Amino acid sequence: MVFSSPAFLLFFLLYILAWTFLDKRFRLAIIITGSLFFYGYWKWPYIYIPVLLTGIAYVGGRVISAATGCKKTLLIVSTITALSLPLVLFKYLNFLLGRTVVSYSLPLGISFITFTLISYLVDVFKRTYDVEKNFNWLLAYVMFFPQLVAGPILRPSQLLPQLKNIPEPDSxxxxxxxxxxxxxxxxxxxxxxxxxxxxxxxxxxxxxxxxxxxxxxxxxxxxxxxxxxxxxxxxxxxxxxxxxxxxxxxxxxxxxxxxxxxxxxxxxxxxxxxxxxxxxxxxxxxxxxxxxxxxxxxxxxxxxxxxxxxxxxxxxxxxxxxxxxxxxxxxxxxxxxxxxxxxxxxxxxxxxxxxxxxxxxxxxxxxxxxxxxxxxxxxxxxxxxxxxxxxxxxxxxxxxxxxxxxxxxxxxxxxxxxxxxxxxxxxxxxxxxxxxxxxxxxxxxxxxxxxx
Amino acid sequence: MKSALSNFLFFMLVIFVSLLLCEGLLRLKNKDMKNYTIEMWRYAKEVKQRSDNPRIGHEHRPSVTATLQSVVIRTNRYGLRGKELDENYASKKRRILFLGSSGTLGWGVREEDTAVEIIGKSLGEDVAVLNAGIGNFNTSRYVELFLSKLSVLKPTDIVVNYYMKDAGLLDAGGGNWLLKHSELAVILWEIANQFKEENSHSAMLDAYHKLYQPDSRGFLEMTRALDRLAEYTHSHGIHVYFVLLPDLYDLKHYKYGFAHDIMKKQAEIRNFDTRDLLPFFQGENDVKKFWVMPTDRHPNSLAQNIMAQAILEMLQKPVEKQ
Known part of the structure; x- marks a missing residue:
C-alpha cells in the first residue's frame, strides 16, 4: 500500500478509529494486524515472509542471549545467514547465477526487514539490547507499518521501548x-x-x-x-x-x-x-x-x-x-x-x-x-x-x-x-x-x- | 461572528489561490501534450465547431491546422483531414470517402501514417481517398455528415470504419463556459466522471452487451443511420465497404466478438462489403505496441498500417454490384 494512494488514506482512517476507540490493551494487536494488512494488501501470499523472518530472529535472539564464547559467535553467524537466505534467494540468486531461476517478484521491503532484524540480533549479541522475550513485541517492532517497507531502519532501542510505552500525543x-x-x-x-x-x-x-x-x-x-x-x-x-x-x-x-x-x-x-x-x-x-x-x-x-x-x-x-x-x-x-x-x-x-x-x-x-x-x-x-x-x-x-x-x-x-x-x-x-x-x-x- | 466571517473569507481565498495555482501548473504541465483528456479538449476547441445541423452536433472547422498530442492535424475546406482536393478531383476514376470516428481520423498519428493516407498513396493518382473521420463521432453523426454535407463530393465508394462505440449515444455538450476555458475545470470534470462512471472492464462489457440489445436506443439509431446510408448509396450507385475495427485492449482474450458478429449481420442485410479487422490483430500479447500513447489506446502508426493493408486488399478486389 502506497502512502500517497487513496487506499492508504482509507486504511489510515480505519486504523485511527481502532486506535482511538479500542482499549489501550489492544494496541499491540492493532499494530500487528493493521501492519500485516498494510503489508499483505500489496501481495497476500507474501504475508508470511516478515512473520517467518521475525520468527527466525526471535528464536535466534533467545538462543544467542543464552550462549557464550565460540558457540555464541557461531549462533549469530548461522542466524544471520538463515535470516538473509530469503533476501539472497529473491533478490540476488538470478544475478549470481546469470539466469532466471527465481521468477517470483521481490517481497516488499525485504531488505529493510532483514536489516532491521540483523540489527536486533547484533545488539542482542553485543548485549546493547536485552533479548525480547515476547514474540509479539518483536513482530510489532518489525511490522510497525510507518517504517515497514522502506525504513527508516530502526534499532530495537529506538522503537521497542516507545512501542511498549506509547505516549498519548497532544493536539x-x-x-x-x-x-x-x-x-x-x-x-x-x-x-x-x-x-x-x-x-x-x-x-x-x-x-x-x-x-x-x-x-x-x-x-x-x-x-x-x-x-x-x-x-x-x-x-x-x-x-x-x-x-x-x-x-x-x-x-x-x-x-x-x-x-x-x-x-x-x-x-x-x-x-x-x-x-x-x-x-x-x-x-x-x-x-x-x-x-x-x-x-x-x-x-x-x-x-x-x-x-x-x-x-x-x-x-x-x-x-x-x-x-x-x-x-x-x-x-x-x-x-x-x-x-x-x-x-x-x-x-x-x-x-x-x-x-x-x-x-x-x-x-x-x-x-x-x-x-x-x-x-x-x-x-x-x-x-x-x-x-x-x-x-x-x-x-x-x-x-x-x-x-x-x-x-x-x-x-x-x-x-x-x-x-x-x-x-x-x-x-x-x-x-x-x-x-x-x-x-x-x-x-x-x-x-x-x-x-x- | 466577525472572526468566523474572517476565517470563512480566508479559506475561500485559500481555495481560490490554490485553484488558480493548479490552473497555472496544469497549463505548464500540459504543454508536453501528453494528457489525452486535455488534448481532446484542445481538439474540440481548436479544430471543431458547433454544426448548423443539430443531428451532426459538431464538425471540423474548414481549413485549420493545430498540433495536438504532438501531431499536426490540418483540415481542408470541407473539414476533411488532409490537403485540399486536387483540381481534377471530379475526373478521378475512383473517389473513396472514409467515414468514422477518431480511429479513422488518425488521432495521435501523423497524417502520412494514417490508414487513409497509406491507402491513398497505394491506389495511385487515379484514385482520390478522403478522410471524413471526426473524433467523438458515432454512426448517426457520420452518416448525417455525409448525407447533408459531403454527398457533394460524389464519392464512388464509401468505407465505413465502424468501431463498436459508434452505436453509442452522444451528448451535444460544449455549453459550459468554465469547461471551455479552464484546463482545471476539464480535469475536475474528468475526476467527477471517474467517480460517476463504472470504468472496470466487466462494467464496460455489460454496458456494450446492453448497447447491442436490439431494442437499445443507441442500437436503433445506429441501424436507422445505416438504413439511410444504404438507401442513398444503393440509389446513387455508391459501393459501401463496412470495416469492423477491434477494440485494442485485450486481444488475447477478446471479449467483444459478440458486437462484431451482430454488426457483420447488420452489414450483410444492407449488402455492404464487410471486413472484420479483428483477425489481423487478435492474439497479440503486447497490445500497447498498437497504442498512440501508454494512456491512449487509439491505433498508432503500426496499427494504422495493418488497417490500411487489410482495407486495401478489400478495395482492390473487383467490385460486385450492391
Whole structure:
C-alpha cells in the first residue's frame, strides 16, 4: 500500500478509529494486524515472509542471549545467514547465477526487514539490547507499518521501548505529524511523480537524447530520487508521530554536502549508520592501517550498492562511492585538504553525486553509458521541445530553492512558526495541489525504494 | 461572528489561490501534450465547431491546422483531414470517402501514417481517398455528415470504419463556459466522471452487451443511420465497404466478438462489403505496441498500417454490384 494512494488514506482512517476507540490493551494487536494488512494488501501470499523472518530472529535472539564464547559467535553467524537466505534467494540468486531461476517478484521491503532484524540480533549479541522475550513485541517492532517497507531502519532501542510505552500525543503533536506527512506527500506527488515521466523518457530513449535531455536526467533524477525517498521518510515519521512515536531523521540536506562523508551523513542516515556500525567499524577495527581503512570503506559501500539492487550498475555505484570515501579518509588521515570556497565545494560535490546517482535509474551499465553519452550530443534536436520543458524546469528550480530549508527540525518547527489559520490554509492548499496534480499523473507512482 | 466571517473569507481565498495555482501548473504541465483528456479538449476547441445541423452536433472547422498530442492535424475546406482536393478531383476514376470516428481520423498519428493516407498513396493518382473521420463521432453523426454535407463530393465508394462505440449515444455538450476555458475545470470534470462512471472492464462489457440489445436506443439509431446510408448509396450507385475495427485492449482474450458478429449481420442485410479487422490483430500479447500513447489506446502508426493493408486488399478486389 502506497502512502500517497487513496487506499492508504482509507486504511489510515480505519486504523485511527481502532486506535482511538479500542482499549489501550489492544494496541499491540492493532499494530500487528493493521501492519500485516498494510503489508499483505500489496501481495497476500507474501504475508508470511516478515512473520517467518521475525520468527527466525526471535528464536535466534533467545538462543544467542543464552550462549557464550565460540558457540555464541557461531549462533549469530548461522542466524544471520538463515535470516538473509530469503533476501539472497529473491533478490540476488538470478544475478549470481546469470539466469532466471527465481521468477517470483521481490517481497516488499525485504531488505529493510532483514536489516532491521540483523540489527536486533547484533545488539542482542553485543548485549546493547536485552533479548525480547515476547514474540509479539518483536513482530510489532518489525511490522510497525510507518517504517515497514522502506525504513527508516530502526534499532530495537529506538522503537521497542516507545512501542511498549506509547505516549498519548497532544493536539500540537498531531498537527506537527499532519504537517510532516503533508510535506512528504508534496515532495512525492508534486515533485518526484511529476519529474518521473521526463526522467524515464530520457532513460528509455537515450540515443534520441541531446544535452538538454541529459540535463533533465541529471538534475531531474537527483530531485526525483531525493523527494521520492525523503518524502516517504517524512510521511513515515509523520505517521508514527501521529501515534506519539518519534522516528529518527533519515535525511539532512544531502545536496548541500561539502564532502562525500558529509553527503553520507545527510543521505539515508539510518542505512548509513547501519552500515557504519555493523559493517564498516567491525571491518576497520580501532586503529586501522591506511590500506585497511580504504578497503573497509570500499567494501562497505560495494555492499551498500548491492543492498540497493542486484546489478552491475549498483556495484559500480557502490565502488565509485567506496573509492571516493576511501580517498577522503586517506586525505584526512594525512591532513590533506582541497582549498576551495565552500560554495564551489558544494557545487562540485553535488554534481559528482548527481552523476553517480544516475547509475541508479539505469537498467544496466550500457543504458547508463548511453544516457551519459547524451551529454555529448550537443546541438542534437533531443527528445523534449523547449515548450514541454518549462514544467519540469519550474519543478526542479523550486526543489533546489527549497532544499536548504529541508531538515526534520525545520519541518517540525513549521507549526510553531505559523499562526494556526495560516498553517491550516497552507496545508489545505498543499492537499488541493496534490489531489489535482496527482490525478493528472494517473495516480501516485510506486516509491523507488520499494524495489530496494 | 466577525472572526468566523474572517476565517470563512480566508479559506475561500485559500481555495481560490490554490485553484488558480493548479490552473497555472496544469497549463505548464500540459504543454508536453501528453494528457489525452486535455488534448481532446484542445481538439474540440481548436479544430471543431458547433454544426448548423443539430443531428451532426459538431464538425471540423474548414481549413485549420493545430498540433495536438504532438501531431499536426490540418483540415481542408470541407473539414476533411488532409490537403485540399486536387483540381481534377471530379475526373478521378475512383473517389473513396472514409467515414468514422477518431480511429479513422488518425488521432495521435501523423497524417502520412494514417490508414487513409497509406491507402491513398497505394491506389495511385487515379484514385482520390478522403478522410471524413471526426473524433467523438458515432454512426448517426457520420452518416448525417455525409448525407447533408459531403454527398457533394460524389464519392464512388464509401468505407465505413465502424468501431463498436459508434452505436453509442452522444451528448451535444460544449455549453459550459468554465469547461471551455479552464484546463482545471476539464480535469475536475474528468475526476467527477471517474467517480460517476463504472470504468472496470466487466462494467464496460455489460454496458456494450446492453448497447447491442436490439431494442437499445443507441442500437436503433445506429441501424436507422445505416438504413439511410444504404438507401442513398444503393440509389446513387455508391459501393459501401463496412470495416469492423477491434477494440485494442485485450486481444488475447477478446471479449467483444459478440458486437462484431451482430454488426457483420447488420452489414450483410444492407449488402455492404464487410471486413472484420479483428483477425489481423487478435492474439497479440503486447497490445500497447498498437497504442498512440501508454494512456491512449487509439491505433498508432503500426496499427494504422495493418488497417490500411487489410482495407486495401478489400478495395482492390473487383467490385460486385450492391
Amino acid at each position: 500540537e503533536t498531531r498537527i506537527q505529524a499532519l504537517t510532516l506527512f503533508t510535506i512528504g506527500l508534496v515532495k512525492k506527488v508534486l515533485i518526484a511523480d511529476q519529474l518521473a515521466p521526463y526522467v524515464a523518457t530520457v532513460y528509455k530513449h537515450p540515443s534520441d537524447a541531446g544535452l538538454t535531455d541529459f540535463l533533465v536526467a541529471l538534475y531531474g533524477f537527483s530531485a526525483q530520487i531525493y523527494c521520492d525517498f525523503s518524502g516517504y521518510s517524512d510521511m513515515a515519521i509523520g505517521l508514527a508521530l501521529f501515534f506519539g512515536i518519534q522516528l529518527p531523521a533519515n535525511f539532512n540536506r544531502p545536496y548541500l554536502a561539502k564532502s562525500i562523508t558529509d553527503y553520507w551523513r545527510g543521505w539515508h542516515i539510518t542505512l548509513t549508520s547501519w552500515f557504519r556500525d555493523y559493517v564498516y567499524r567491525p571491518l576497520c577495527g580501532k586503529e586501522p592501517s591506511p590500506v585497511r581503512q580504504f578497503m573497509s570503506a570500499f567494501f562497505t559501500l560495494i555492499l551498500c550498492g548491492i543492498w540497493h539492487g542486484a546489478g552491475w550498475n549498483f556495484i559500480l555505484w557502490g565502488a565509485v562511492h567506496g573509492i571516493h570515501v576511501g580517498i577522503y579518509h586517506l586525505m584526512k588521515r594525512y591532513n590533506h585538504s582541497i582549498l576551495l570556497p565552500t560554495s564551489l565545494k558544494i557545487f562540485l560535490m553535488f554534481h559528482v553525486i548527481a552523476a553517480v546517482n544516475m547509475l541508479f535509474h539505469a537498467s544496466g551499465l550500457s543504458n547508463a553509458q548511453d544516457v551519459f553519452n547524451a551529454a555529448f550530443h550537443v546541438g542534437a534536436p533531443g527528445i523534449f521541445t523547449v515548450q514541454s520543458l518549462v514544467f519540469p524546469m519550474v519543478i526542479i528550480i523550486l526543489f533546489y530553492m527549497t532544499h536548504p530549508f529541508d531538515t526534520l527540525d525545520t519541518l517540525k518547527d513549521i507549526p510553531n512558526r505559523l499562526r494556526k489559520r495560516r498553517l491550516i490554509g497552507g496545508l489545505a492548499m498543499a492537499w488541493i495541489l496534490v489531489i489535482i496534480l496527482g490525478f493528472t499523473s494517473g495516480g501516485s507512482e510506486k516509491f523507488i525504494y520499494f524495489d530496494f
